[in-house]
Amino acid sequence: MLNISHEIGLGAVAAMKRFVRREQSTDSSRSRDVEAVLRRVTEISDEVTADHLMRVRKYAILIAEQLGLGEDLQMQIYFASQLHDIGKLAIPQEILQKPGSFTRSERVIMNRHTLLGGEMLSDYHFPYLEVAAEVALYHHEHWDGTGYPYGLSGEAIPLSARIVAVCDVYDALRSRRPYKDSFSHDVALTAICDGDGWTLPEHFDPQVLAAFVTLNRWFDEIYTGRLDA
Numbered sequence: 001m002l003n004i005s006h007e008i009g010l011g012a013v014a015a016m017k018r019f020v021r022r023e024q025s026t027d028s029s030r031s032r033d034v035e036a037v038l039r040r041v042t043e044i045s046d047e048v049t050a051d052h053l054m055r056v057r058k059y060a061i062l063i064a065e066q067l068g069l070g071e072d073l074q075m076q077i078y079f080a081s082q083l084h085d086i087g088k089l090a091i092p093q094e095i096l097q098k099p100g101s102f103t104r105s106e107r108v109i110m111n112r113h114t115l116l117g118g119e120m121l122s123d124y125h126f127p128y129l130e131v132a133a134e135v136a137l138y139h140h141e142h143w144d145g146t147g148y149p150y151g152l153s154g155e156a157i158p159l160s161a162r163i164v165a166v167c168d169v170y171d172a173l174r175s176r177r178p179y180k181d182s183f184s185h186d187v188a189l190t191a192i193c194d195g196d197g198w199t200l201p202e203h204f205d206p207q208v209l210a211a212f213v214t215l216n217r218w219f220d221e222i223y224t225g226r227l228d229a
């Protein structure tokens with residue numbers, strides 16, 4: 001099982017690299033290249049995933065702005081956050097859609113979406129894609145060192161990934177998934193700030209968490225579609 005998935009993963013990585021290279025070589029405008037890649041990712045994502053990606057980029061730019069990051073970096077994080085789960089394109093559907101909990105080997109395969117995403121986006125010396133590669137690789141790392149794939153902690157995790165982490169978890173808590181119901185804004189907020197047995201506040205950069213708390217009502221507005229950031 002693991003080996004088959006590994007082969008599927010590498011095939012998808014190669015296909016994505018070919019796609020990105022073709023997009024880069026056939027268009028002289030690099031920002032149009034990035035837009036084309038993002039459009040394609042959204043097209044090949046299912047509706048639920050596409051909506052998740054669109055919302056995460058909106059939350060992420062709000063936090064980047066709240067933290068006082070420069071406009072260039074804000075935009076890089078905005079585009080990069082949309083690609084955070086690109087590695088899931090290489091994970092078998094039966095695992096992605098599995099209702100209920102994963103077996104140990106399924107969990108290992110699922111967690112590989114970080115490594116696969118980082119690999120798909122590596123080797124492109126273009127700021128948007130460099131930030132996208134680090135977000136894809138590190139968005140499941142935790143501030144307290146309990147995350148994956150490497151168990152990095154604190155500032156060893158790139159800031160872009162620390163920002164996307166809280167956005168991704170908030171949206172996952174709000175959303176219905178094959179293995180869980182959707183939660184209200186207040187339940188999601190409490191889970192992130194006080195912990196719920198799965199999510200813990202120690203998972204997040206304290207400054208990013210403070211920005212999230214300040215902005216939390218806007219997150220609800222974005223999730224419910226009342227704010228089109």
Ligand SMILES: [Fe+2]
Binds near residue numbers: 084085113139140
């Ligand atoms: Fe992820």
Ligand SMILES: [Fe+2]
Binds near residue numbers: 052084085168
């Ligand atoms: Fe995600």
